Amino acid sequence: MAKANRPSVEPFAGSLDHLLAELERIDLLIRSRVAAFRACQPGDEQFRGLYVSEQQVDALLAAPLGKPAWLGTDATDAADAKARASLDTRLAELARRNAERKRLALEAGTGLRLERLRNLFGLDETDVDVLLVCLAVELDTRYEKLYAYLQDDVTRTRPSIDLVLTLLVPEPMQRIAERERFAAGAPLRAVHLLELFDDPARVSPPFIGKALKADARIVAFLLGSDRLDARVAPYVELHDGGPNLGALLLDDDTKRGLLGLLRNAAGADRKDASTGDAANDMRFVMHLQGPHGSGRRAVAGALCHERHQPLLAVDLERLVADGGTGLASSPQFELIDREARLAGAALYWNGFDTLLAAGRESELGACLRVVSGARGPSFLAGELPWFESGALGDARFIDVRLQRPSVPTRIELWQKAAAAQKVDAVQLDIVGVATKFRFTPGQIAESMHTAASLAAWRDPEHARIASQDLYDACRAHSNRTLSTLAQKITPRFNWNDIVLPADRLQQLREICNHIKYRNQVFNQWGFDAKLASSKGLSFLFAGPSGTGKTMAAGIIAAELGLDLYKIDLSLVISKFIGETEKNLGKIFDEAETANSILFFDEADSLFGKRSEVKDSHDRYANIEVGYLLQRIEEYEGIAILATNFRRNMDEAFVRRLQFTVDFPLPGEDDRFRMWSGILPQDAPRDPALDLALMAKRYTLTGGNIRNVALAAAFLAADDGDMIRMTHLIAATQREYQKMGKLVGDRDFEHTPASS
Template sequence: MSGPYARTAPQPDPRTPDPRTPGTGAPHEAADDPARALLARLDGLRGRVSALVEQRAAGDPTADDPLRGLYLSEEAVRHLLTTWGALTDDGTAHGTGTGTGTGTGTGTGRAVGGEHAPGDRLARLAGRADLTPLDVAVLLAALAPDVDRTFEPLYGYLNDDVSRRRATVGLALDLCGVPAQSAAARARLHARAPLAALGLLEVAEPERPFLTRSLRVPDRLTGHLLGDDTPDAALIGLLRPMPAPLPADAAAEPFALRLAALLESGPATVYLREQREGDGLAAYAAALRAADLEGLCCAEPGGHVAELLREARLSGRALVVPELPEAPGPLLRALAAAPDVTVLLADPRPYDPHWFPEDPLVLEAPGRRDGGTAAWRAALGGDADGFDLAAAVAPYRLGGDRVRRAARAARALAAFEGGPDGPLTAAHVRRAARRQSASGLESHTRRIRPAVDWGDLVLPEGPLGQLRELALRARHRDRVLGDWRLSAGGGRGRGVLGLFAGESGTGKTLSAEVVAADLGLDLYVVQLSSVVDKYVGETEKNLERIFTEADRTDAVLLFDEADAVFGKRSEVKGAHDRYANMESSYLLQRLESFEGIALLTTNLRANIDEAFTRRLDLVVDFPFPDAGQRLALWRHGLAHVPSADGIDAAPLARDFELAGGSIRSAVVTAAYLAAGRGGEVTADDLLEGARREYRKAGRLVPGEGRW
C-alpha cells in the first residue's frame, strides 16, 4: 500500500483527521488498532533511516554525483526527509530509533520503533514465537517498504542501487546498530533461526553475498500486523470451519473438560484415535470451546505445512488436522518442528511411534453413545417434539458435525414431502442419518435399503419375539454393556451378533431386512464370492476390510449362507485343513472385538462351529410353516395383487407344503400369468404356480390333474 506518507499521495483535506494523531476520532484511534500500532513502530524506524542517510551523505565523496545509484539526487533525498519531518507534530520523526543492539543477537533497550502501542500485534507475535528485540527490529526494517512506499527510494539510496528498494541483510543490521561482522547477529538470519524457520522472513537471492541479500516479509504477515485476518491465499480450499460443538453425553463431557485444561496450560500436541469418523473433531471442538480457544482446521495439509503453522502462529489458534494421509510420517515430523503451536490430530489408526520424533499425548476419542440424543435434540430443536427422538436415533453413532448435517437433511426431506411447514418425523431423521454413514462396504457387499416392516413377517411368536429382542439389543447395548458394566471384558466389542437357522425359504433373509428396517439402517449382504480366496491369507484380509468398515458404519451386516466361512473346524489331515482352521480361528477372534451388528444365516445349524454359537447373542430357529402359517403367507402374498372374487387359498395351504419363499414365487408366477392375458389372478393361476414350485424341487405334485 502507498501509506499516508507517500510523496505521490494527494494532500489530505485539513478537515480529515490524521490517522496517527490521538484524539481526532480517526479510525486508527481505537486502543487495539493494529495498523496504528505498526505505524507507530515505523515512526521510530524513520528516525534511524534519517540518521543513517545523514551519516552516509556526510562521509560519502560521491554524494553529489548525479549518477550515484543510477540515480537518486541528494535533493530528492533531502525532500523525502523533510516530508517525513513535516508529517510529525513537532517537525521530527517520532522516536530516535537508536536500536542499541549489542551485537549478541539479543539487543538491549528499545528496539527500532520505541514503546509498544496498544493493539501491537508484532509484540504479541514476538512473545508467542520467542523473538528477540533484534529479530523484531530486523523484521520491522524488512516490512517497512510493504507498508509505506516512501521507504523504497531511501532504501535504494542506502543500498547504493535505486533498483534495490527492499532492505538487505547489511542495511537491516546497520539500521539496528549491529556490526555486520557479528556472528551472533548474522545467525539470527539463518534458515533454522526463528525468523526464517517460522516463515516470518525470507532471505532471498542466495547467489548474492550475504550482506546484499534481500529480505522479504510474506504478504500474509504484513496483512496480519495491519489487522487483516484473511488466511493465506495458499490455503484457499484447504481450510474448513471448525464445527460448533454439540451437547456432549455423560462420557464425552468430562473428557472435553480435561482436554481443555491441557490446552489452557500451553502449546501441546495431541493424537486422538477415533472409532468413528468425526469423533476426534467433535472432541476437539468441545475442548476448544471449553478452553475459550479457536481452531484452524485443515483436513489435507499437503505441501502447505509451513503456511498452516504460520497462520496458526499469527492468529494464536490451535492447528486441527482431523484426517491424516496414508503415510503420515513426513507431515507429523514437520508439525513436530513447531513446538510453539498447539497441534491436534485425529485418525482411526493406532498411533505409530515412528511417526513422531517425540511422542504426543495419545488418547482414545470418546464416541457418541445411545445415538447422542442430546446432540440430535440441539440440532433439531423443537422440530423433534412430535416423535420419540431417543428411539429414532439410538442405532446411530454419528460423530463430529454429521449429526448437524443429518439434521439439516432431515428438515429438507420434511419440507420436500410436506411443504415448508411439513412436520418432521422419525422416518425423515432415519433416512438422513443413514446417508451420513460411510459406504465403503459396497466393494465386498450388496446394499439393500429395507422396504419391509414387521407386518411382512409370518412367524410363530417365539422367533418373532427373538427378532424384536435383537433390535432391542442393538438400541441399548451402550447402556447395558457400558453404563451397567456388563461387558465380558478382554477387549471384547459391543457388537450384536445373531444366527438365523432354518430351511431355505423360511424367511431368514427377510427377517434380517425387517430388523434393519426397524433400526433405520441399511442391510449389507456379504458377497462370499468376493471374500473367499484360494490364496492363503487373502480370505482373512478381505474379511478384515469388511469388519473394519462395518465397525465405522451404521448398518446391519448379513453373512448369507454363513456355512462357507463359519463352518466347523476339522481334524488337521493336510495343509488345506490347517489353513481352513486358521480362517475359523481368525473369525472367532474378530467377532470378539466387533462393534457393529452382524447376522448370520444357515440352512443347517449343525454346520456352524460351536465356538461361533457361544459368541452369538441370539440364535433364532425358523421352523417350516404349518398349514395355518402357509395360509397366512398365501394371503399376505395376494394382498396387493388384483384377484378374482372368491379365491380360497386354504386348499393350497393344506395340500402344498411350501416355505414362505416358495409361496411368494408361486404368487409371482400366478401374477405373470394373469398379466399376460390382461386379467386378474384366478385359482387356476395360483394352482399352476404351486405346482411349478413342486416341480422345481423335484417333488411329486399332489392331486396332479384333479384339483
Template sequence: MNEATPLLERLTGLRERVARLVEHRSADDPTAGDPMRGLYLPEEAIWRLLSLPPATPDTVDAAYATHAVHAGREADGADGSDGADGSNAAGASHTAGPVGAVDRLQRLAQRLRLSELDTGILLIALAPDLDRTFEALYGYLNDDVSRRRATTGLALDLSGVPAHAAVGRARFHASAPLVTLGLLVVEEPERPFLSRALRVPERVVAHLLGDDTTEAALDGTVRPLPDAGTRALSAAGSDGLVPLLAARLAAGPCTVYLREHREGDGLSCATAALGAAGIGALHLTPGAGDRPQGERPHGDHTPRQDIPYAEVLREARLSGRAVVVTSLPERPQELIRALSASDVTVLLAGTRPYDPHWCDTGAPGGEPLVLDAPRQRAGNLEAWTAALGGSPEAGGGTEPGFDLTPVVAAYRLGHEGISRAARAALDLAAFDGTPLSAAHVRLAARQQSASGLEQHSRRIRPDVTWDDLVLPEKPLAQLHELAVRSRNRERVLGDWRLSAGGGRGRGVLGLFAGGSGTGKTLSAEVVAAELGLDLYVVQLSSIVDKYVGETEKNLERIFTEADRTDAVLLFDEADAVFGKRSEVKDAHDRYANMESAYLLQRLESFDGIALLTTNLRGNIDEAFTRRLDLVIDFPFPDQPQRLALWRHSLVHVPCVDDIDPSACARDFELAGGSIRSAVVTAAYAAAGRGEPVTNADLLAGAQREYRKAGRLVLDDVDW
C-alpha cells in the same frame, strides 16, 4: 457500434482519473518537473515525504472521500454504478486495517512470546506493505531507489542495534523466532548479510489487517474444525478422558496421540476436548492423498507430497488454534517431525498403536501424550438435537416433531458426521417441501456411512416393514428383541459395564436357522429397516480363496469395514464359513480349522451388527453358537400361516372377486418364498391375458413350485 467501443470508453474514463491523480500529487512535489524523476530520490523529496502527516483513520477517510467524489461522478457517467459507495467501502476497509493491525500485532507478539526487538523488526519489515511512502524512504536509506523493502542492515539501524552486534544479527538466523515461526522471510541469501531484503508473507500481513481467510495453498488439505457446541459435548463429556484432556489442552501447548478403536473415535474425542477447553482447531488429513476421495480405496493412507506443513503451523499460530491430524500416512515420522513445535498444540488420531520411533529424541514438541480415545457413542441424542436445530445456538429453537431417540439409536457418528447428516436431513426435507421426518434423518445418516463393503458384499436398501413378515409369535418377538439389543448396546455393554472384558466388542450377533424360503433373509432386511441401516449381504464367492490365509484377509477386510460402518452385515448360508471344526487328518483340515479359529477370535472384538443364516443349524460350530446373542428358529409354516402368506402376497395384485387361496394353502405345503414365487407366476399369466388373477392361476403357480421341488403333482385336483 463496434463491440470494442464500450471498453475504449471505459479506458478514456480511467485516463481522466489518472490525470487528476497526477495533478493532485504533483501540486506540492518539488521533483515534479525533474526529467530524471523516478530514477533517483533527491533529499528535498525525502523531506517532503517525512513532512506529510502519518496515515491515520481520519486522513485515510478524508483522502478516500475526496477521491470518491470524482470517482463517483466518473462511474455514474461510465456504467451507471454508484462509484462513491465502492470507494467508501474501500476506504472503510483501508481504515480498519491499520487500527486492527496494531492490536493484532500486540496480541500476536504476546501469544508467540516475541521480544521487543523481534516485534520492532517485524513492524519495520511490514511498513511498505501498509504505507507506500515507506517504499521511497527505504529506497533512499538503502541508497538504491529499486530496493524499496527493508534490509537487515536497515532494520538494525532503525532498531538502534549495531550491525556488528551478534544479538542483532541472530534475529535473522534460520533458527530465529521470526523466521522459524514463518513471520519473516530473509531473501537474497547470495547478497552480503546487511543488504538482504526482508519480506513479511502475505498471509501474515492479511492476518494483521484483520483477514482470517485460510491461505489458498492449504485449500483441500486443512479446514477449520467445527466447534462441537455445549449441548453436543455433554454426552461426550460423560467419559472421564474428555474433561481431563480438556484441562491439559487449556494448560498450554502439547502433543497428543489418540489411539482409536474405530476410525473417527479420535476426531470425536479431540473435538469434544477442544470444545470444552474453548480452543479452535484446524483439521489436517495428510493421508487423503492427491486423488479425489472416490478414487481412493478405503485404507489407502498414502501421504500427500505437497502439504506445506510450515504454512499449516503458521496458520495455527496466527489464529491461536490447535492442529488435529487424522488419516495418518503409513509412515508418519515425517509428518510428526514437520509438525513438532513447542508453541502449537497438535492432536494426532490413528488406529495403530503408537511407535516411539515416530518421534525424534529432543523434538520441539516432545514425546506425545498417548491416550486411548473413548469409543464413539451410538445415538448421541443431545448432539443430534442440537445439530437439527433443537437449540438456539444451532439456529433453531424447536425440537423435531417426532421421537428422535429410536431413530438415531443405531448410528455411531461423531460430532462432524452428525453435523453433516443433520444438514443433509434438513436439505432433504426442504427439497421435499415437508417438515423434517424420521425418514429424512435416517436417509441422511446412511449417506454418512460410505464404506468399502461393496467390494465383497451386495448392498440392499431396505424397503420393507414389520407388516411384511408373516411369522409365529416367538420368532417375531425375538426379532424385536434383536432390534432392541442393537439400539441399547452402548448403554448395557458400555455404561452398565456388562461387556465381558478381554477386548470384547459391543457387537450384536444373531443366527437365523430354518428351511429355505422361511423368511430368514426378509427378516434380516426388516431388522435393518427398523434400525434405519443398510443391509450388506456377504458374497461368499468373493471371500473364500483356495490360497492359504487369503480367506482370513478377505474376512478381516469385511469385519474392519463393518466396524466403521453403520450397517447390518448378513452372512447368507453361513455354514460355508462358520461350519464345525473337524479332526485334523491332513493339511486341509488344519487350515480349515485355522479359518474357524480366526472367525471365533474376530467375533469377540466385533462392534457391528452381524446376522447369520443357515438351513441346517447343526452345521454351525458350537463355539460360534456360544458367541451369538440370539438364535432364532424359523419353522416351516403350517396351514393357517400358509394361508396368511398367500393372502399377504396378493395384497397389491388385481384379482377376481371370488379369489380364494385356501385350497392352495391346504393342499400345497410351501414355504413363504415358494408361495411368493407361485403368486409371481400367477401374476405373469394374468398380465399376459390382460385379466385379473384367478384361482386357476394360483393353482398353476403352486403346481409349478411343487414340480420345481421335485414333488409329485396331481393334475386333476378337485376344487
C-alpha cells in the same frame, strides 16, 4: 509537584502509531546514510548507477574490507558535516523517545503488534530494524528510488543484505558476524518473516547481494489485519471459543483427568503484557483418539476456553491431498504454526491419521517438529491409536481416548439436541433412537439438524419433527461406506406377510425386544456390569431355501428402523491366505459405525466347522474360522447368520449366538395361507381357483409359491386371460423342473372337477 511527575512523552495510542514512529526513525537513518553517500560520490551525477568511473574505482580500492567508502567518510564541507550531525542527533533522540513511549504503552496494557512480533519469534532490536527497512518500501514506493541510489544501481529497488547491514551495522567486522542473521534457521527466516530472492538481472549473486522482501502476511499483520495467510487459509479455521469443560458429557475418568490438567497448570491465566499470550506453562501435546463426532474438537475447545485462548483447527486430510509429494519440503507447516502464534491460538491437527499412513514419514516429521516447538498446547486428533517415541522433545504427552457414549449419555445428548431445535423430546422416540443408533455427540447434533430439515420439507407449514424424521435422519448419517462392501436390502414386508409357526414368530419378536429394551435391561437394571462379553446381538436363521429367512431379516430391520445389508460372499471369500480375514475385518469395522444389521446368507460357507489339521490348507482354514469367531464375539451391532444346512455350522459359533430360529418347510395349512396372500388384489383371477388343492397337492416353500404365482401371472397375460388353475399348475410344473424333482405328468393334470 504533580506536574513534575508527569511523563515528558505520551504513550503510543496503538499499534499503528508505534509502527509509524519506528518507521520515522528508519527514515531518519536512511536520510543520514543518503547524506553520507552523496558527500563522497565522485564522477558525473547524471550517469551514476549506470557505469563505474575512474574516481569510483579509486574510492572502492581505498575503502577497508566490508566498509563502503561513503560510510563514516568525513564530509567535504562544514555544511554537510553539520547536516549529518543534526540528523544523527535527531535519530538518537527519536530512538530514546520511541523507547519511552513504548514502555508507557505496554505498562498501560496497549497491544503493540511490532513488539508482539518481536517477542513471539525471539527477535532482537537489529532483527526488528531489518524488518522495518524492508517494510518501508511496502508502504511508500519512494524508498525504492532511495535504495537504488544507495546501491548505486537504478534496477535494484529492493534492499539487499549488504545494504541492510551497511545501514544498521557500522563496524565492518561486526557485519561479517551479522550475516548469520539471514541464515535459513535464523528467526527472521525460520518463520518466513523475510524472503530472500535473486535479482533476475544478476546471475548467481553473492549471498550479501541477495535482495530482501518483507513477507506479505507479516506486512498485513503489522498494519492491523488478522486475515489468515492465503497460502494456508483453505486448510485452517480459527475458533474463538469453545464449550465449558463442565458442559461436556464425558466419562468420569476423562473429565477428572482434564480438570486435573487445568488445576496443575500454574499461572495459566497470566498474560504476557507484550504479546497478550497466556503464560507458557501449559505446554503439552494431547492425542485425542476417537470416532468421528466423539467430541475431540469439543475437548480441545473446552481446554482453550478455560485459558481464554482461541483454537486454530487444521484440516490435515485436505492439506496432504493438495500438498502432494512436496508437502514436507514446503513452508506450509511453518506458516500454519506462524498463524497460530500470531493469533495466540492453540493448534488442533484434525485428521492426524493421514500422516500415519505408509510413505508419509516426512510429512509426519514436519508436523511433529512444529508441534514440539509450540509455545502452548497442541492437539492431535484421529481415530487410530498413536504413541509418541521421543519426537516431541520435552513437551508433555497426554493420550485421551474418547469412546462412543453409553445409551444413558446418548439419551441425554438427544434431549439436549431436541431442546436446541426447540422440539418437545417427549413426542419423539428418543430412547429408541439412542438405543438402536450408537452415535457420537457430533452425529447426534447433525442428525437432529437433518431431521428438522426433513420435517420442513415434509410439512413446510408446521415443520414439526416426528419420530420417523429422526429415524430417517439417523439412517442418513450412518456410515455409507458399508454399501461398497455389502448389498443394501430394502424391506418390503411386514409381520402380516410372513407365514411361520407361532413359536417361531414369537422368537422373531423377542429378537426385536432385545434391541428395544437394551437400555432398560443393561443400564437401568444393571445387567451391563454382569456381562464380560460384547453386548452385540447375533442369531442364526436355519432352514431350507425359500422358507422366509431373508424376509424375516427384512421385517426385523423395518421393525427396528435400521438398514439391512446382505454380505456378498463373492467379495469376501478369497483363495489367497489372509485375504478373507482382511475383507471381513473391513466389513465389521465399517458395520461398527453403520448402525445397520449385517445379514450373512449361506453362512456355513464362512462359519463352517473346523476340521482336523492334515496340511497347511486345513491350518489356515481353521485360523480363518477362529478369526471370525473372535470378530463375531466382539461385534457390538446386530448380525444375522442364515444357513440352509445347520449341521455344517461350527458349534463354537452356535454356542455364542443369542438366538437360533429354525425355519421349517411349511405344512399344508401354512401353504394355504401363503397361497391366499400371494396374489395381489388387482390381479384378475378365476373365481374357481382352488388354492386349497394347490396347498394340498404340492409341497412348496414360500419362495417357490411366490415364483409359481408370478410365472402364472405372466402365462395369463400372454393368453390375454385371467389367472386360472391351468396357469398355476403349468407354472408349478416349471418350478418342479427347476428344482430338479422327478414327477409324472399325472401330478400336473387338471380337470374341471378338481378345480
